[in-house]
Amino acid sequence: MPIVDGALIGRIFREESGRSVATLIRIFGDIDVAEDAVQEAFALALRRWPVDGLPPNPGGWITTTARNRAIDHLRREARGRELSRLALPVDRSDDASPGEVGPVQDDRLRLIFTCCHPALSVEAQVGLTLRLLGGLTTGEVARAFLVAEPTMAKRLVRAKHKIKAANIPYRVPSEAELPERLRPVLAVLYLTYNAGTGGPSGDDLRHEGIRLARILANLMPDEAEVAGLLALLLLTESRWAVRFARDGSLILLRDQDRAMWDRTMIEEGMAIVRACLRRNQPGPYQIQAAINAVHADAASIESTDWSQILALYDQLLALAPTQVVAMNRAIALAEVQGPEAALAIIDDLDLDGYHLFHATRADLLRRLGRLDEAALAYARAATLAGADAERAFLLQRVELAQSATER
Amino acid sequence: MPRYLLSAHTVDGQAREPMTDEQMQHSWAEIQALEAEMKSAGAWVFSGRLHDADTATVVRESGGEILTTDGPFVEAREHLGGFYIIETADLDAALGWAAKVTRTISAPIEVWPFADTAGG
Numbered sequence: 001m002p003i004v005d006g007a008l009i010g011r012i013f014r015e016e017s018g019r020s021v022a023t024l025i026r027i028f029g030d031i032d033v034a035e036d037a038v039q040e041a042f043a044l045a046l047r048r049w050p051v052d053g054l055p056p057n058p059g060g061w062i063t064t065t066a067r068n069r070a071i072d073h074l075r076r077e078a079r080g081r082e083l084s085r086l087a088l089p090v091d092r093s094d095d096a097s098p099g100e101v102g103p104v105q106d107d108r109l110r111l112i113f114t115c116c117h118p119a120l121s122v123e124a125q126v127g128l129t130l131r132l133l134g135g136l137t138t139g140e141v142a143r144a145f146l147v148a149e150p151t152m153a154k155r156l157v158r159a160k161h162k163i164k165a166a167n168i169p170y171r172v173p174s175e176a177e178l179p180e181r182l183r184p185v186l187a188v189l190y191l192t193y194n195a196g197t198g199g200p201s202g203d204d205l206r207h208e209g210i211r212l213a214r215i216l217a218n219l220m221p222d223e224a225e226v227a228g229l230l231a232l233l234l235l236t237e238s239r240w241a242v243r244f245a246r247d248g249s250l251i252l253l254r255d256q257d258r259a260m261w262d263r264t265m266i267e268e269g270m271a272i273v274r275a276c277l278r279r280n281q282p283g284p285y286q287i288q289a290a291i292n293a294v295h296a297d298a299a300s301i302e303s304t305d306w307s308q309i310l311a312l313y314d315q316l317l318a319l320a321p322t323q324v325v326a327m328n329r330a331i332a333l334a335e336v337q338g339p340e341a342a343l344a345i346i347d348d349l350d351l352d353g354y355h356l357f358h359a360t361r362a363d364l365l366r367r368l369g370r371l372d373e374a375a376l377a378y379a380r381a382a383t384l385a386g387a388d389a390e391r392a393f394l395l396q397r398v399e400l401a402q403s404a405t406e407r
Numbered sequence: 408m409p410r411y412l413l414s415a416h417t418v419d420g421q422a423r424e425p426m427t428d429e430q431m432q433h434s435w436a437e438i439q440a441l442e443a444e445m446k447s448a449g450a451w452v453f454s455g456r457l458h459d460a461d462t463a464t465v466v467r468e469s470g471g472e473i474l475t476t477d478g479p480f481v482e483a484r485e486h487l488g489g490f491y492i493i494e495t496a497d498l499d500a501a502l503g504w505a506a507k508v509t510r511t512i513s514a515p516i517e518v519w520p521f522a523d524t525a526g527g
Contacts, residue, residue, distance in 0.1 A: 169498065
């Protein structure tokens with residue numbers, strides 16, 4: 001039997017709180033009521049479980065305990081006031097018996113569409129998703145995005161107020177609305193993963209991004225782009241362990257020890273990519289996953305099928321014509337047609353504030369033997385990647401996701 | 408049921424190409440049709456188009472006295488040009504009407520929830 005300590009309960013919290021919060025929001029129609037009650041239930045678990053042992057179904061215990069707590073509070077507070085004042089528009093059409101704790105339709109699906117509603121800012125969408133579905137504390141969310149905790153707290157309070165005041169619904173969008181509404185959801189999960197590629201709580205955020213993408217892929221098996229996102233994250237993560245040298249410096253793809261890539265993740269990612277190809281409903285995440293699958297399939301940088309990668313980037317650029325995609329396509333072009341052709345494209349891009357732009361340019365200049373220019377470009381990249389680079393990088397990612405959202 | 412204000416803003420000095428009579432009639436007919444659609448869906452509460460901002464007057468209290476001055480209150484380039492008040496189940500339904508309005512009048516629409524009906 002596992003030792004029931006704070007660490008184990010913390011892990012259970014991370015796994016289960018999203019589902020409990022989502023269920024309680026459906027029952028009570030109020031985010032704050034749900035959040036507070038679930039917090040209280042876990043506080044109780046921290047006292048009880050080490051003494052009594054784990055209940056057979058910890059998640060169910062939390063949800064039931066939280067529901068009972070919330071009912072107690074509301075009864076005490078109500079004193080004649082009507083409970084119906086707390087009303088988020090909830091679609092109960094698929095509930096057999098409202099108020100019952102049970103998995104009718106997974107409430108987390110409703111919750112993620114509310115958190116990622118396009119009427120909320122991208123920053124608020126990410127913050128709410130990590131807080132409510134990921135079970136991160138406000139402090140953890142703030143640290144992930146390098147903002148002060150009070151700033152993040154204010155952002156979350158504002159977003160929750162808007163959900164209530166404007167009656168943002170707690171509902172999975174209809175088939176017709178789905179493509180438009182899914183886009184910000186996928187962007188938020190992608191941002192969550194990316195926020196974990198730098199910053200102090202990196203591992204947690206990357207795992208959280210993958211965990212939420214997996215949940216979404218299970219809940220929406222008909223959406224090819226959701227599967228594509230999960231595959232993209234798995235294939236990217238498969239290389240994580242060998243991305244950095246002992247001194248913390250970045251190891252480029254060409255220098256990585258491919259034997260150390262995580263084969264389990266690669267196999268899962270590749271299987272999803274193959275299924276997506278059969279389905280033949282391509283989208284930006286699936287194509288990026290396919291690009292990563294080509295890398296994962298190659299024994300070395302030299303034996304990589306770069307023309308295949310270039311063809312995929314052509315397809316991606318047609319769907320998502322952003323500067324960063326054009327830059328990455330140019331990197332593939334350099335392997336197929338040489339650095340000169342790639343540099344011509346790179347020099348036309350307007351990505352001056354992006355350190356990887358300068359690093360890419362520097363590499364091409366170096367390969368062309370234009371070493372003085374290369375050194376200048378490397379210096380520019382290093383300056384940008386210095387003190388405040390993570391912040392700038394994250395902000396840029398936010399903007400990119402935003403532009404992809406508004407595309 | 409929650410109520411929303413859909414407000415349409417006009418920008419000073421950005422008068423569009425004057426419309427021909429025919430275009431004007433067509434545009435008017437479209438607006439009428441949309442309003443009829445809102446009414447038959449039970450969403451329409453009230454709507455109106457406003458005169459230019461330089462026809463507005465500001466009334467305020469200052470030191471116990473009422474001061475009346477030539478308006479508008481906020482000296483801005485953008486002013487409220489017209490609005491709808493609608494009643495819908497939730498924000499998504501309101502955003503759906505806003506999409507139809509912006510297509511009809513080719514101006515951005517701001518969607519504001521009313522404070523007294525939504526519990527906020």
